[in-house]
Amino acid sequence: MTANALMQVAVFLAVLLVLVAPMGRYMAFVFDDNRRGGNRFERIFYGACGIEPAEDMSWKRYALAMLFFNMAGVLLLYALQRLQGVLPLNPQHFVAPSADLAMNTAVSFATNTNWQAYAGESTMSYLTQMLGLAVQNFMSAATGIAVLVAVVRGFARRGASGIGNFWVDITRCTLYVLLPLSLVMALVLVSQGVVQNFHAYVDAGSQVLPMGPAASQVAIKQLGTNGGGFFNANSAHPFENPTGLSNFIEMLVIFLIPGGLCLTFGRMVGDKRQGWAILATMLMIFIPLAVGLVAAEQAGNPALHGLAVDGQASALQSGGNMEGKETRFGIAASGLFAAITTAASCGAVNAAHDSLTPLGGLIPMWLMQLGEVVFGGVGSGLYGMLAFAIVAVFIAGLMVGRTPEYLGKKIEAYEMKMASLAVLVPCALVTIGTAIAVLVPAGTAAVSNPGAHGFSEILYAVSSASNNNGSAFGGLSATTPFWNILLAVCMFLARFPLAIAMLAMAGSLAAKRHVPPSAGTLRTHTPLFVVLLACIVVVVGALTFLPALALGPIAEHLQAAAGH
Amino acid sequence: MSRLIRNALVMLLLMTVITGIAYPLVVTGLAQVLFPSQADGSLIVKNGRPIGSALIGQSFTSPKYFWGRLSATAPAPYTATASSPSNLGPTNPALAKAASDRIAALRAADPGNTAQVPVDLVTASGSGLDAEISPAAAEYQAGRVARARGLPRDRVDELIAGATRGRQWGLFGEPGVNVLALNMALDSAVK
Numbered sequence: 001m002t003a004n005a006l007m008q009v010a011v012f013l014a015v016l017l018v019l020v021a022p023m024g025r026y027m028a029f030v031f032d033d034n035r036r037g038g039n040r041f042e043r044i045f046y047g048a049c050g051i052e053p054a055e056d057m058s059w060k061r062y063a064l065a066m067l068f069f070n071m072a073g074v075l076l077l078y079a080l081q082r083l084q085g086v087l088p089l090n091p092q093h094f095v096a097p098s099a100d101l102a103m104n105t106a107v108s109f110a111t112n113t114n115w116q117a118y119a120g121e122s123t124m125s126y127l128t129q130m131l132g133l134a135v136q137n138f139m140s141a142a143t144g145i146a147v148l149v150a151v152v153r154g155f156a157r158r159g160a161s162g163i164g165n166f167w168v169d170i171t172r173c174t175l176y177v178l179l180p181l182s183l184v185m186a187l188v189l190v191s192q193g194v195v196q197n198f199h200a201y202v203d204a205g206s207q208v209l210p211m212g213p214a215a216s217q218v219a220i221k222q223l224g225t226n227g228g229g230f231f232n233a234n235s236a237h238p239f240e241n242p243t244g245l246s247n248f249i250e251m252l253v254i255f256l257i258p259g260g261l262c263l264t265f266g267r268m269v270g271d272k273r274q275g276w277a278i279l280a281t282m283l284m285i286f287i288p289l290a291v292g293l294v295a296a297e298q299a300g301n302p303a304l305h306g307l308a309v310d311g312q313a314s315a316l317q318s319g320g321n322m323e324g325k326e327t328r329f330g331i332a333a334s335g336l337f338a339a340i341t342t343a344a345s346c347g348a349v350n351a352a353h354d355s356l357t358p359l360g361g362l363i364p365m366w367l368m369q370l371g372e373v374v375f376g377g378v379g380s381g382l383y384g385m386l387a388f389a390i391v392a393v394f395i396a397g398l399m400v401g402r403t404p405e406y407l408g409k410k411i412e413a414y415e416m417k418m419a420s421l422a423v424l425v426p427c428a429l430v431t432i433g434t435a436i437a438v439l440v441p442a443g444t445a446a447v448s449n450p451g452a453h454g455f456s457e458i459l460y461a462v463s464s465a466s467n468n469n470g471s472a473f474g475g476l477s478a479t480t481p482f483w484n485i486l487l488a489v490c491m492f493l494a495r496f497p498l499a500i501a502m503l504a505m506a507g508s509l510a511a512k513r514h515v516p517p518s519a520g521t522l523r524t525h526t527p528l529f530v531v532l533l534a535c536i537v538v539v540v541g542a543l544t545f546l547p548a549l550a551l552g553p554i555a556e557h558l559q560a561a562a563g564h
Numbered sequence: 565m566s567r568l569i570r571n572a573l574v575m576l577l578l579m580t581v582i583t584g585i586a587y588p589l590v591v592t593g594l595a596q597v598l599f600p601s602q603a604d605g606s607l608i609v610k611n612g613r614p615i616g617s618a619l620i621g622q623s624f625t626s627p628k629y630f631w632g633r634l635s636a637t638a639p640a641p642y643t644a645t646a647s648s649p650s651n652l653g654p655t656n657p658a659l660a661k662a663a664s665d666r667i668a669a670l671r672a673a674d675p676g677n678t679a680q681v682p683v684d685l686v687t688a689s690g691s692g693l694d695a696e697i698s699p700a701a702a703e704y705q706a707g708r709v710a711r712a713r714g715l716p717r718d719r720v721d722e723l724i725a726g727a728t729r730g731r732q733w734g735l736f737g738e739p740g741v742n743v744l745a746l747n748m749a750l751d752s753a754v755k
Contacts, residue, residue, distance in 0.1 A: 004731070004735075007735065008735065008736065011735060045578065048574065048578060049571050049574040049575045049578065050567065050570060050571055050574065051571050051575070061568070064565070064568055065568050065571070065572065068568050068569050068571075068572040069572040069575060069576060071572075072569075072572045072573055072576045073576060076576060076580070119646065119647075119648070121645055121646070121647065122645060122646060130584055130585075130588045131580060131584040131585065132584075134583065134584060134587075134588065135579065135580050135583050135584040138579065138583040139576070139579060139583075167571060167575060170575075170579075171575075174579060174582070174583065175582075178583075179582070179583065179587060182587065183587070183590065183591060186591045186595070187591065187594055187595060187598065187599075190591075190595040190598070190599045190602050190603050191598070191599050191602060192602070193602045193606050193618075193619050194602070195602075195603060195604065195605050196591055196592050196595040196596075196603045197592060197595075197596070197603055197604055197605075198592065199604065201645060202605060202607065202614050203614075204607070204608075204614045204615055204616045204617070205613070205614075205615050205616070206615075206616070206622055206623075207616065207620070207622060207642060207643070207644045208644060208645050209605055209607075209614075209616075209617050209620060209644050209645075210644060210645050210647075211604075211605060213588045213591070213592060215591060215595060215603075216587060216588040216591040216592070217588075219591075220583075231647050231691075232646070232647045232648055233647035233648060233649065233690060233691035233692065233693070236647075236649065236689070236690030236691040237647050237691045237693065238617075238619035238620055238621075238691060238693055238694070238695060239605065239617075239619060239620070242606075242619050243732055243736075243737065244731060244732035244733075244735075244736030244737020244738070245732045245733065245736050245737075247736065247737060248736045248737075300683070301654045301659075302654075303654060303655055303659060303660045304659075304660060304663055304683070304686070307660070307663055307664055307667060307686070308667055308680050308681055309663065309667070309680060309681055309682075309683050309686055310679075310680035310681060310682050310683060310700070311683040314700065315699075316682075316698060316699040316700035316703065316739075317682050317683070317684060317698035317699065317700035317701065317738075318684075318698065318738045319682075319683055320683070321654070321683075321687075322683045322684045322687040323649075323650065323652065323654070323659060323687040323688060324649040324650065324651070324687075324688065324689070324690045325687075325689065325690050326689050326690045326691060326694050326696075327633065327684055327689065327694050327696040327697055327698055327738065327740045328694075328696055328737045328738060328740050329690075329737050329738065330698075330737065330738030331738075332738075333736065333737050333738070334690075349690075350690065351649075351690045352649030352650070352651055352690050354649070354651040354652070354653060355649060355650065355651065355652055355653065355654065355659075356654070357654050358654060358655070361654075448651060449651075449652065449653035449655075449656045450653075450656060450657075451655065452655075453653035453654070453655060453656065454653075456653070457653075473651070473653075474648075474649065474651045475651035475652070475653070556653070556654070556655055559655055560654060560655050
């Protein structure tokens with residue numbers, strides 16, 4: 001790693017740590033139970049929707065509201081795509097995407113995955129992008145955060161029958177968290193060169209330049225850990241991420257809400273240290289992997305070593321593996337982005353992950369396979385991590401032979417079942433989905449690179465969909481009915497059953513009474529617990545996926561090193 | 565149950581109006597007032613007609629011009645309506661072949677230059693539309709361009725320096741040389 005690379009990583013972490021504390025405090029204020037009635041605008045809004053904001057929902061009602069709202073979102077987005085040919089704001093006259101592609105895209109955006117089997121600038125009208133895709137960017141992010149807040153209420157409440165009001169939670173999240181941040185972010189992006197207009201594409205003589213309302217959509221795609229690019233090249237596109245500064249901000253906001261929510265959680269359960277402990281666990285896993293990724297890319301691609309190529313880092317070039325990377329980002333800002341976007345379930349990319357070195361590509365893949373709990377999706381990452389925390393206190397409880405407790409709540413069979421479901425569902429989806437894809441000709445036909453890397457493309461795609469990330473080894477030609485359906489099923493099952501399991505757990509926890517800590521209680525804000533939790537996340541991820549990774553990136557690394 | 569469904573539909577409708585119509589329109593309005601040039605694509609206008617964008621690369625193949633990154637867009641390099649990386653895996657033989665073909669082309673255009681080729685000149689960018697090359701890649705090509713144009717090397721170096729930007733705020737990203745800006749400056753310098 002170069003000195004500047006270390007500096008860019010250090011500055012990123014420093015600015016992040018400065019910002020998460022106020023962010024966490026602000027979100028705790030937004031979701032404060034005592035303000036459920038809301039202000040005047042909110043009351044008018046709730047009135048129009050026929051919502052009774054004071055209603056405290058049982059977990060089942062909360063889950064149903066969440067499901068209905070998201071299914072309505074899927075249907076609206078599907079309809080908008082299929083009808084875009086006859087709808088306005090389509091200056092390039094794009095026809096409707098096929099039924100399977102539109103279905104895949106609708107599920108993808110509603111589940112906060114933003115897997116894209118299409119190229120934005122040659123497929124989607126401005127109307128589809130802003131009224132369909134961008135709206136789901138907001139709504140899926142708000143849904144994730146709402147579910148998380150409800151889960152945290154489960155821990156915070158005592159002897160309660162409800163876990164909050166879904167409508168109030170998504171309304172407040174959208175109006176007070178996502179919208180204002182997106183507005184500021186979008187304008188900063190425009191100042192750097194991200195386009196924001198409704199013009200037809202510009203004929204510039206030797207080339208035609210794409211246009212569109214990109215900045216407004218890019219802002220929320222980063223903030224909401226959605227990741228669906230306005231353009232095909234996503235944040236590698238100069239109109240989507242034009243400068244080193246825009247890139248830094250795009251990276252920063254990916255972690256801003258997931259990081260802030262850790263501290264919101266600490267505040268809501270009445271012990272800020274609990275939030276810092278979770279954040280520390282995430283950073284403990286993230287930092288070494290991010291540094292490893294940058295180092296792997298800086299080491300360069302052995303396949304070019306025999307050629308007359310200068311890949312040494314110097315004051316005049318970043319060197320390293322530049323295939324699929326933009327000059328303005330070089331190695332450090334591309335490697336860091338790749339680690340952030342896969343640690344969080346964002347999935348925006350500023351470099352071609354398919355062209356990362358074998359080990360550089362292994363890291364994003366494994367970060368997703370860890371279950372998207374290292375920051376993860378907004379809301380979903382933290383409730384996934386809380387499931388791991390419950391597994392951790394359970395294992396610790398087994399060691400000393402005591403009933404496990406977490407945050408003053410007894411963890412019993414029901415909670416363990418739900419936590420296990422949340423941990424195991426994505427693992428099962430990745431392994432079973434990959435197995436299906438490699439056994440079926442329609443699955444393997446999509447592969448574009450030979451050898452072990454071809455398997456990596458499949459494994460990456462299913463890992464991405466099954467953890468609601470959305471990034472890709474882009475060589476995979478996934479715009480086929482087989483892939484559209486397989487990945488849509490993975491995205492759906494990874495999102496909603498898991499959220500429902502966590503809500504069920506929240507319902508059970510909220511009803512329980514508080515157990516005061518005793519001498520035998522495992523203290524969950526200590527470095528010991530942080531290490532235990534990190535180990536459990538890593539061990540589950542390693543045990544489940546090492547065999548598959550050995551067939552893909554590890555095999556390719558050994559081949560590349562041996563010069564084959 | 566039916567109340568929840570009704571709530572969901574109205575809520576989705578209102579949220580669509582707020583986040584899908586009001587929000588992008590407000591951003592567009594503010595962007596067009598505050599940063600009109602950037603919001604419209606940082607266009608380069610010559611004789612009243614747009615000839616490109618300062619942010620989007622164009623294809624140059626003549627020895628008289630600086631060449632940019634390889635571009636994997638289809639059907640031709642630097643097709644701006646079809647941004648795409650090559651997606652070639654690191655061990656894919658096609659990747660090494662693309663690199664060695666580029667080295668051969670650079671050598672053919674500049675037979676006397678035996679220096680190693682900077683890696684960004686033999687690899688495709690992530691968007692296929694990268695407007696920039698590294699300062700090392702510009703320096704590598706400076707001798708060839710100077711000879712092809714009959715310009716003194718110093719003059720070419722000056723023009724390179726004019727098209728070079730450092731890391732933003734001295735920290736973020738990497739330095740780069742804007743290939744289109746540099747080539748346009750070369751054309752005006754000859755006249």
